[in-house]
Amino acid sequence: xxxxxxxxxxxxxxxxxxxxxxxxxxxxxxxxxxxxxxxxxxxxxxxxxxxxxxxxxxxxxxxxxxxxxxxxxxxxxxxxxxxxxxxxxxxxxxxxxxxxxxxxxxxxxxxxxxxxxxxxxxxxxxxxxxxxxxxxxxxxxxxxxxxxxxxxxxxxxxxxxxxxxxxxxxxxxxxxxxxxxxxxxxxxxxxxxxxxxxxxxxxxxxxxxxxxxxxxxxxxxxxxxxxxxxxxxxxxxxxxxxxxxxxxxxxxxxxxxxxxxxxxxxxxxxxxxxxxxxxxxxxxxxxxxxxxxxxxxxxxxxxxxxxxxxxxxxxxxxxxxxxxxxxxxxxxxxxxxxxxxxxxxxxxxxxxxxxxxxxxxxxxxxxxxxxxxxxxxxxxxxxxxxxxxxxxxxxxxxxxxxxxxxxxxxxxxxxxxxxxxxxxxxxxxxxxxxxxxxxxxxxxxxxxxxxxxxxxxxxxxxxxxxxxxxxxxxxxxxxxxxxxxxxxxxxxxxxxxxxxxxxxxxxxxxxxxxxxxxxxxxxxxxxxxxxxxxxxxx
Amino acid sequence: xxxxxxxxxxxxxxxxxxxxxxxxxxxxxxxxxxxxxxxxxxxxxxxxxxxxxxxxxxxxxxxxxxxxxxxxxxxxxxxxxxxxxxxxxxxxxxxxxxxxxxxxxxxxxxxxxxxxxxxxxxxxxxxxxxxxxxxxxxxxxxxxxxxxxxxxxxxxxxxxxxxxxxxxxxxxxxxxxxxxxxxxxxxxxxxxxxxxxxxxxxxxxxxxxxxxxxxxxxxxxxxxxxxxxxxxxxxxxxxxxxxxxxxxxxxxxxxxxxxxxxxxxxxxxxxxxxxxxxxxxxxxxxxxxxxxxxxxxxxxxxxxxxxxxxxxxxxxxxxxxxxx
Numbered sequence: 075x076x077x078x079x080x081x082x083x084x085x086x087x088x089x090x091x092x093x094x095x096x097x098x099x100x101x102x103x104x105x106x107x108x109x110x111x112x113x114x115x116x117x118x119x120x121x122x123x124x125x126x127x128x129x130x131x132x133x134x135x136x137x138x139x140x141x142x143x144x145x146x147x148x149x150x151x152x153x154x155x156x157x158x159x160x161x162x163x164x165x166x167x168x169x170x171x172x173x174x175x176x177x178x179x180x181x182x183x184x185x186x187x188x189x190x191x192x193x194x195x196x197x198x199x200x201x202x203x204x205x206x207x208x209x210x211x212x213x214x215x216x217x218x219x220x221x222x223x224x225x226x227x228x229x230x231x232x233x234x235x236x237x238x239x240x241x242x243x244x245x246x247x248x249x250x251x252x253x254x255x256x257x258x259x260x261x262x263x264x265x266x267x268x269x270x271x272x273x274x275x276x277x278x279x280x281x282x283x284x285x286x287x288x289x290x291x292x293x294x295x296x297x298x299x300x301x302x303x304x305x306x307x308x309x310x311x312x313x314x315x316x317x318x319x320x321x322x323x324x325x326x327x328x329x330x331x332x333x334x335x336x337x338x339x340x341x342x343x344x345x346x347x348x349x350x351x352x353x354x355x356x357x358x359x360x361x362x363x364x365x366x367x368x369x370x371x372x373x374x375x376x377x378x379x380x381x382x383x384x385x386x387x388x389x390x391x392x393x394x395x396x397x398x399x400x401x402x403x404x405x406x407x408x409x410x411x412x413x414x415x416x417x418x419x420x421x422x423x424x425x426x427x428x429x430x431x432x433x434x435x436x437x438x439x440x441x442x443x444x445x446x447x448x449x450x451x452x453x454x455x456x457x458x459x460x461x462x463x464x465x466x467x468x469x470x471x472x473x474x475x476x477x478x479x480x481x482x483x484x485x486x487x488x489x490x491x492x493x494x495x496x497x498x499x500x501x502x503x504x505x506x507x508x509x510x511x512x513x514x515x516x517x518x519x520x521x522x523x524x525x526x527x528x529x530x531x532x533x534x535x536x537x538x539x540x541x542x543x544x545x546x547x548x549x550x551x552x553x554x555x556x557x558x559x560x561x562x563x564x565x566x567x568x569x570x571x572x573x574x575x576x577x578x579x580x581x582x583x584x585x586x587x588x589x590x591x592x593x594x595x596x597x598x599x600x601x602x603x604x605x606x607x608x609x610x611x612x
Numbered sequence: 613x614x615x616x617x618x619x620x621x622x623x624x625x626x627x628x629x630x631x632x633x634x635x636x637x638x639x640x641x642x643x644x645x646x647x648x649x650x651x652x653x654x655x656x657x658x659x660x661x662x663x664x665x666x667x668x669x670x671x672x673x674x675x676x677x678x679x680x681x682x683x684x685x686x687x688x689x690x691x692x693x694x695x696x697x698x699x700x701x702x703x704x705x706x707x708x709x710x711x712x713x714x715x716x717x718x719x720x721x722x723x724x725x726x727x728x729x730x731x732x733x734x735x736x737x738x739x740x741x742x743x744x745x746x747x748x749x750x751x752x753x754x755x756x757x758x759x760x761x762x763x764x765x766x767x768x769x770x771x772x773x774x775x776x777x778x779x780x781x782x783x784x785x786x787x788x789x790x791x792x793x794x795x796x797x798x799x800x801x802x803x804x805x806x807x808x809x810x811x812x813x814x815x816x817x818x819x820x821x822x823x824x825x826x827x828x829x830x831x832x833x834x835x836x837x838x839x840x841x842x843x844x845x846x847x848x849x850x851x852x853x854x855x856x857x858x859x860x861x862x863x864x865x866x867x868x869x870x871x872x873x874x875x876x877x878x879x880x881x882x883x884x885x886x887x888x889x890x891x892x893x894x895x896x897x898x899x900x901x902x903x904x905x906x907x908x909x910x911x912x913x914x915x916x917x918x919x920x921x922x923x924x925x926x927x928x929x930x931x932x933x934x935x936x
Contacts, residue, residue: 126696126697126698128697206697209666211655211659213662282703282707283707283869283870284867284868320864320867320877324865324867327765327766327770330770333777496643496645499645500643500644501643
């Protein structure tokens, strides 16, 4: 049969129409808008794609939030810096000499499929996570062995176990979630889309990159066994529908249109719509929560300008922190008089630092320090150009511009470059590429902050043989070990860092969580994740 | 003809390999440490180094390139995402149909509306319909589609509550992305069709058709349009490529989890297996589309078919000579 040009056009057109129709039908799937029934369900918008719900994967805040609903860790923290409370395990005991942590399991533990959870499952969870994730994140332990049905021993790397906070955070952070060997072996997708955990919610539907629906576990083991369920593991909704909305401005629109009920990812610009006096204040409220990310400036010891104390102090005093906070966060941010904030999970934050004078903004003082540098170096102010590397995120570039203006006002040049976060990480490793930086980071505390200095050393580029570095170590080392740590040691480190102006803490933002008026209480866990399922509501 | 198609498909192989090498090389030199992205800022240098070794980043350039090409083209396995641990192929299997559907619908709407508009404008040259079509086309060509998409979200989602603004849970979710994505295509198709039709409707055979007393509709769609299609088909190939590229913006604006969203998060997080795989797959799709466009030429224009057949003959002749 010969296919004519006209036949071909007809066939093509028909084919195109039917293909469009069939693809459209196929692509639409079985979705459809669902009716909300009472307040047994909460619809949540997240900006990050959780990608995988497997217990071994690392990931973003959205994934962590979902995993905290599905899984439990060995121990639990109510808030950062607290002593761990029982979760899967009743207690833990450290033997720093033997570099081991012995954990005792609670009774009546079972997973969502009803498989009983024993010490060998705990060991299996740890060892499988380490093996499958194949990531240096799990280098802190070598292996875990079950001693009997209720007891297991975690073998730590000796240098890690003495580091403050490493044991507690590792037991509770969720880096290793608990699952049973039986469930793991039965899983066809390594629990990526069909996880079987031990937490108060299970996954009822997972559409990659689009939606996750969690449903309440009716026979949650902790409640069944008669244990008191911590408030962030209480399942107060029958269902949580989590939609991935990558475009942040769309989150506010989704709230306004009723497609979602709550979100912790509303932009600063849109948040006013939901605050008192805002267009949607009748239906929503905004709950503020001190954020996990802190904003800082650090100096590069390797360069002439970054390594000069007078330049460092001149820059630190030229920071108009009130101006920055007003411009960026409408005056609502937590000042950080330390290279870390109150959310420090190491528990070494001292509230009295809040009262202290901390690099007060003064152009006169900044000028004095600059003049000292000019006098000792014999340079003119116009010959001084500082290289300023800025991390490109929602909050750094604007304050950086304010600081740039102040430094120009001092009479020195500023070569400011803004880098995307991944590039910024590389820039920090190049010892000549910047004099000082501005960035944000989720600090765990002074110990971890200065531990960097000891190990990767990539922020400051100290010469490890120098007397200056050895002096710094003499302050940091006592703080890093749980054997030698005291609050006084931390205090001395704070003073040393302040006197030498190696780091200038700036501020922490508040996380704004928009919730409907019918939510009475918002629950945030120790890791700063919204535990939507535990929200108390009408 | 079959020989020609096979030959064209075979030429795709070096093109795809070249794309793979180029994207690998670009990602190799792009600043940003994936190990630091995975482990976070407070990882020690020892941990970072170990992570780099685990990811194969500590190997020399040619070793990494060899492993990548072997994995991709011999084992047909692009590996797993460094950040999620999820196999890239599994994720692509879910995401590719969504992106292709979005691109195909966008292009189909562009063709279905743009071509009749262009024909109408051409047959009514310098009259009101022509002017309206051309003003509309210029407007939609000039407006960036991402801006149009954001405005459409505010109007149809927020103000009028007619359409959902994100996701893909129902057929309604596809309306805004498809319409917003197709408007520039409609505009350029209309302009291109108008100009092609203007050339054709002045041809002798159209004058003959008119003289024979054929109906205007028959002259337009049976005689003139097929002859005006050649430049349009060329443009449609490029249009589909543009739709695939443009879908990345649309997917991000409308939170549609397709390849575009996967690629953009892969780039920002330096998830190399994801970026490399998506780019190579896009290259394959573009290549296949271009081959299809060439094949379609043959069916639309007998002259081109004759050239292809001649090439086929030459190929057969060359083989015979070689055998001899």
